[in-house]
Amino acid sequence: MTTNHKMIARDVSVFYGDKKAIDSVSIDVDMENVTAFIGPSGCGKSTFLRTLNRMNDTISIARVEGTIELDGEDIYASGMDVVQLRARVGMVFQKPNPFPKSIYENVAYGPRIHGLAAGKPEMDQVVEKSLRRAGLWDEVKDRLQDSGTALSGGQQQRLCIARAIAVDPEVILMDEPCSALDPIATAKIEELIHELRGRYAIVIVTHNMQQAARVSQRTAFFHLGTLVEYGETSEIFTNPRQEKTKDYITGRYG
Amino acid sequence: MTELAAMTPVPTAPKRIPTDWKSDLMQRRIRKRYASERRFRFIGLAAVSLSVAFLAFLLITMIGNGARGFTQTDIRLPVNFAQTSLMLDPxxxxxxxxxxxxxxxxxxxxTEEAAVAAFGPDGADYISDGAWLSVRAAIRKDPAILGKTVDIAVPASTHIDIAAKNGADPEIRAAYQKLEATGRLSTGFNLNFLTGSNSNDPTLVGIWGAFKGSLLTMIVTLLLAFPIGVLAALYLEEYAPRNRWTDLIEVSINNLAAVPSIIFGLLGLAVFLNVMHLPRSAALVGGLTLALMTMPVIVIAGRNAIKSVPPSIRDAALGIGASPVQVVFHHVLPLALPGILTGTIIGMARALGETAPLLMIGMRAFIPAPPAGITDPATVLPVQIYLWADEVSRGFVEKTSAAIIVLLVFLLSMNGLAIYLRNKFEQRW
Incomplete structure (x- = not known):
């Protein structure tokens, strides 16, 4: 296995009770590439994404088999600290979910609980840096004490990205981050993903194929809980090897 | 072929008959709809008016009767210490x-001699049985009055007091008018009612003892029921695995909330008094018993409030690496607190008005002094009301109503405080 793979998943299966939701998926996530997961609704792409930072642990009937490594370390090993894992593998959700607190508090919360900033001046810096990276600083710098929930949907989602960035993660998982946003806000998020690429390994789940084509370098196509095809985005969209992939991206079903 | 095709009738869609929105049937339906709308509104209004009328009736009778309980008729009794049989050296x-x-x-x-001297043979009946307490206080304040003739304000007897408030039989009214003519009667605010404790004589009773008993009992109840109830709700909602045991606990808690309060009194009697030997009729035991009763209410309300916190907030916090405890205490609890406080208000209001379980643990005793602490014998407002309502003397009627007013004011201020706290903690998302 080559060393530039940030995360390596091998033969990962997920069960909800007796139902198998994911069947033996193997995928590598790179530092320099944005990886997109596409596929029809219910194909398991979000479920698989949530195994990468063990968010499925919160569902009591969910069970994961196979191995997932972060920097060569098995994240499902018994010695793994889930809290630290989630700080290293951040997540942005489908619906913007800022805390009902001030903009400043939203961003500062992560660094505070992980002790990443000593003192107020340092915290101010972390907050500013995170908001700048999320492209939100200029819009909110004069009203950091306003409630995060008072922002528009697109701004809320960028606030959530800033919140994820603030704890300095290595991987950022995005679960359909634009599905609740209008086209202008979507464009801003996509632009942001471009800028964040390289600094963080980014995995994005989307049901919008154009979006996958625009933002990602590598694309994985899921169907009915299996990984059908995984490769260069340009390859998948122009020259898919599998018939199913071709049918999906040409809009035959999904 | 073409001929055949021409002969086959072209299947046409059945002709659409436009709905006649103006037909009689339609009109009748519309009228019926309006009528049912009006009927429903009228019934609703009638229900609201009825409850408002009941409430108004309650408040008017209570305040009408109770307001008189806050006043007391005093007699300026001329006491000539030189002529009385009092042997006291200044x-x-x-x-x-x-x-x-x-x-x-x-x-x-x-004191009685002085009353007879001033108002004739019946004089002693005009002053309260406790009038001598005022005389004693006057002497204690200024021993120099011994040997002089001074006017000392003493409480009038119940008969005179009622007559002064327009409600006595003719015989007593005559005595009252005679007294009135002397210009020695005055009716003023009864401070003793707010500062005193229970007594056999309605002119001397006070509500402070029962008020303080209620206050201490409520503090004990709140200190126990609130933290235990909230922690239980948090554990059951956030940590407990979903299995048969948690189902059993849930059912038990729901049943506990519906158990008649006197059963809790029996439980308190058996456990706190007979097994643990805590002091009888003390605010501590009352508070413990009422806490048992309040806890299920707080647990149920707390669980509902915690359930209504959107899961996206939990995801958000977990997603940046908050531990489960941090998620609960930084996010879930603050957002659920308004709902929890609402449940606590309901539970505490119920506990404050509770009589039956406290009778079982002996809080119906005659307590002539306010409790100094939670282990002293005490009584509470509703029990005091119950006891006074049972008294024979007519003077207790207005005192009972006055005590009810005090209880209602206590209840309202407690709820007001809780609503203030709830609004303060309320956050929108």
Missing amino acids: TALTGPNAEAALAAANIQGA
């Missing part, structure tokens, strides 16, 4: 044995 009252000297002197007899 110099004895400055020394260290002052209290003993006061206790030994027959002040009660002297």
